[in-house]
Amino acid sequence: MSELKNNSFDVIVAGGGLSGVAAAVAAAREGASVLLVEKYGFLGGMATAGLVNPFMPYWLLKEDGSADRERSKRVNTGIFGDIIDTLDEMGGLMSNLATFNEEILKIVLDRLIRKHGISLLLHSLVTGVKVDNRYIKSVTISNRSGNREYEAKYFVDATGNADLSFMAGCEYRVGRDEDGLCQPMTLCFRIANVDTTRFDWKDREFRTKVNNKFNELQKSGRIRNPREDLLIFAHAVDNVFHFNSTRIIGKNPLDAVEYTEAELEAREQVYELYKFMKENVEGFENSVLLMSAPETGIRESRRIVGEYTITVDDLLNTVKFEDSVARGTYPVDIHNPAGSGTVIKRIPPGDYYTIPYRAMLPLSIDNLVVAGRPLSSTHEAHSAFRVMPICTCVGEGAGTAVALALNGNLRLRDVKAADLHRMLDKYGALY
16 A cells, blocks of 8 residues: 655645645745645635635725726735636636636646645545644544554644644634524536527626516525525636525534535525526526536634634724735625625725734644634624635745744744745735
8 A cells, every 4th residue: 555655744734725725835835845635636625626616806996896807906916826827828717817617727736736846645634633732743634545643843724614723622613603603505506508699697687687586486485595696607618607506504514414414405406596597597498407516615614713813894994914914805795694685895995904814823722823714703704805815825824934933943823924924025925
C-alpha cells in the first residue's frame, strides 16, 4: 500500500475548497511543507462540488449596485486574481468575468497545487484531533487506506463548517441569536436544451411574469419551495441555465440526520422546479434536467468565537481594520432561515469593508487559524463575507500568517499585521 513519504509537515490544511487551496499555496510558496486534505476527488469546494456559479462581484460597486468590472477596480486579488486570470487563459471564464466552467477550474487548482509542491490527499477526511496545552499536535486522516495520524506545527481549518476547530474543542456559535436557525441550504442544479430565443431572463417583465406564476402555484399548494422568487443564471454552455433556487429551511446542517433529510428534500425541490419551468415557462418545453450538485450547499453553520467578532456595522460602515487580510463588497444577504424573503443591505458604492485577522483566530488554540466562512462574526455579518472571492482571499491571509509564524516560531496570534501586510503586498493581495 502506497502512502505519503512523511507523516509530519509544517502545515496541514483541512479542506480543499478555494480558501483551503489559497491557504496551502500561500504557505507553500514561502517554503513550508504543506499537506492539503480534501473529502472529494477534486478541489474547489462549493465552486465545484456545490456548483455555486457565478462568482459574486469581486469589484467595487457602482451607485446602482452593479459591478465596475475594470481590472483596476478589483477588490479580491492575489491568489484569487491568479485563479481568475488562469481560468480566462484556459477558456474557462465567460465574458462577464464571473461565470466559469467548473471542470476547467478543477484543473486550474490541480496545477496550482502541483506547482507549489503541496502534498495532497483526496477522498480523505480529518476525523480526529490531538490537543495538548493549547496546541494541536496531530490529526487523524481517514480514507480507503485506513486511519493514519499526521503531525504538523500549524493547522488551517478550511472545512467550511469549522469541523477541525470543533474537534479541537474550540468555542463556536450557530445561526441567529434568537433561535439558532441558520440561513437555508440550497442545492444548485442545471437545466439544458432551453430555447433562448423565447426565454429571456434578462427582461424584467419576463422575470416578473414567471415569478408571479411561481407565487401563484405556491399559494395554491402546488409548489412547496418557500423561496419568494427564482434565481437563474446563464451557464458557460449555450442553452443551459443554472438554478440557485431551492430553499431548505429548518434543518441543522451540522446534524447528520437532518443534513441527510435536507439532501432528499432538495432533490424533490429540484424536480418540482424543473417541472414548473417545463410546464409553465416559454422556451422550456423541450428542456432536460441535466444535473444537480454532488452536495447541497450550506450557507451558514458554525462560526468560531475568535479574538474579534465581526459585526454588521463593521461591514456597512466599511471599517478598515489595522490587521485586515481581505476586502469585500458583497452586501449583507440574509436568506430567511424560517421561510420566504431575503434581506439585502448594500455597502456604500465605490467602497469596501475588510476582514480582520483576529476574527480568524480561535481563542483556545495557538497554532490554528480558520479560513473561509466560519470566521468569528454575528449571524448578520456572516451573510456578507461568506462568498467565494472573499473566502479565497481570507484563505491567502491564513496561509501567509502561517508562513510568518513558522519563520519566526510564533504563536499565530503573535503574527504582526505589518509583517502580514508586507507579504501580501509582495503578491498583490489587497487587504
